[in-house]
Amino acid sequence: MILNHVRLIRELSSGISTESGFVRVEKDMITEVSDRPYPLADETAVNTNIGNTEDIDMVDCKGKTLIPGLIDLHTHITVLNQVGFNCLHSDMELLTTAAEHAAHYLDMGFTTIRDCGSIHRVANEVKHMAQIGLIEAPDLITCGRAVMPTEGSEDHIMAQHVHFADTVDEVRKAARQEIAEGADFLKVFTSGAAAVATSVPEQSIMFPEEIRAAVETAERKGRYVAAHCHGDNAVRNSILAGVRTIEHATLISDETLELAAVQGAYLIPTLAVMHISDGPRKDYWEKRLGPMFRHCTEKMAKAYEMGLYLGFGTDCAAGDFCYDNGIEFRFRRENCGMKDLDILLQCTRNNAVIAGIEDRVGMIRKGMSADLILVDGKPDLDIRCMYHRPKLVMKRGKIVRRM
Template sequence: MTQLLLIKNAHLLDPLKPELQERHSILIEGDTIREVSDTPIAVRDARVIDAAGKTVMPGLIDLHVHLVAVQLNLQQQATLPNVLVTLRSIPILRGMLRRGFTTVRDAGGASDAFKQAVQSGLMQGPRLFVSGRALSQTGGHGDGRARSDYLLPSAVCQSCARVGVIGRVADGVDAVRKAVREELQMGADQIKIMAGGGVASPTDPVDALGYSEDEIRAAVAEAQARNTYVLAHAYTPTSIARVVRCGVRTVEHGNLIDSPTAALMAELGAYAVPTLVTYDALANEGAALGLPPASVAKVEDVRGAGLRALEILRSAGVKMGFGSDLLGESHRLQSDEFRLRAQVLTPAEIIASATLVGAEVLGMAGRLGRLMPGALADLLLVDGNPLRSLDCLLGQGERIPLVMKAGVVEFDAL
């Protein structure tokens, strides 16, 4: 018999409405919400949770995490033993769930095996949408080699089987097609490409262009052939415009975007996933936690433009998802993305990014992002009203006494 669970006396946060709705009840059957009502629900043989006036809201969605990024120095991490990286990822996953993120999209590194581990209960963590290894051109953001290293034409990359390697190199249309097919065969839910330079990689300037348009189109075509999409790492207007014209669905970071490029994104229906908190973390503690000096020097190239990018994207009508992109010990700062965005956006806009927009990007609208009949029972009980102040979502979940994922109470501090 499917278990019934009733939550009563809760103030409902619906991301489509500007205010909390008082005194609601939610009936959950198995992993799915069966009924949401502003009057008491009469049901027998149900477990009852009295919310006592707390806010009930959808579980949060983070569209840009790296759960196997267990330290800031990714080049050094690539040589760590597989078991060590895997074990170090366990508290990272658990921490995300405890902070209220019931669904995350890994933007490079995590494989289908991590999904299996979470689904089977072997690891406690959010629902995972994994990208496999991110695709990079030689010398791009996914190429972690130092300038003193080179590959012989016949050499085989010995690091490709390591869990700590979050990217792979593929050059040319045919190689990109094959790489996309391989990642999809191994269980990737979507494909990540590097379309410009980045902070954590050693040899590519931030304003460098990544893949050629033919290579980008090849990746997009292969993803679409499997009914999925491509997300692209990009900072500058030129790199962003190239990828969205080629059919990329989401632009990651986008700190240096300008108004014409944002307008193009809106016209083509592309999503943005800003990740302000990672630059804050890298600037404040990157060097102390092992970020290479070359990467530390590149942080300021993009950090200061992040808030302005939010203004530009909002003015253009581009839908923004929530992302964090943290590494190593900085994963604990995930919820600080709320605090940083609040300097520009309203609480309602930020909550929508972490619920409704995230669900749209993942193709899960109606199943995630809202508490409604037929949706998966991913929900939080929160002390406070997030529509008035996001402070109750900060930290490590101290003001989120209950976290439920697919009808299972993962954390209960009531």
């Protein structure tokens, strides 16, 4: 297949910049990237090196921008928007519901997602279904259940996606169990959760030695740890324990930003989840999330100015208002002052590096997986075109969405 007359961005196309080039895709791989358009049939007579274009599946992209498929490093295919809550009685119903929901991420161009905790570890199974082509969905990076100190009843509906563990030994055992069940990384809760009314986001809920136990166990199995952190003390403890990705980092201090820079920890801010919609509980959420949002956007703006290698997460569900309206893109641009190109790099190249999958995705170049999206606009110059659905989504060389 030839994607012809595509606009390519230098920073995402291995140095190739053009207003009308082409990308060749064979099976599931990118095999050629050019800064010139592919010669059409009436041009082949003057170029003996070009074969019969009638045998090529040609897509005229009409100058639209081709970029790598997007990556969301913090989402959940269950739990968010209560997906899966009505399926706890049936594992098969939960599996089909989760698989159906996972497919919706493709609508907005996300071809890789990292699930940070799923009900009954169902994301692990959806991952395998996507890998073998049984369902049409993004590639998933999964942790199974998130490891968390006892913060409530095991019967609570929100407890269905966590693995309660207290003490160093219990954390080690929980980590080993999640890895044995197919986790690609470990997720731990080191602070309270903003979404749970009885939880206190500022509180640090894991002891440093417990966090270190998770990190050490993960490293022995070639994995890494992602830590849910709102409070600054939890962020600091997680960084010092060797956690690779700091999720949210909502209440991080200037001093801890400096520590993150020195230690090389990756921050994955999730601003969109703090979007407050109109409704009967608007005042409650404004009081709870408003100060957190203002602090976080201020500190992420500073982290950006410091040159920290920021990742891109949403903690939102595909198909909801925030996903369908590009709220994460908007908040980074409007509230953090990030440049359009840098936001684009965060959700492609940066995320691929952070997740350790940069050899497969995140860039347009020969030998990479053909996970690509076509955007109507120039997102490196005006990210607002990412607030809308892409015109075309390609997953592993197959066009799976087309507008």
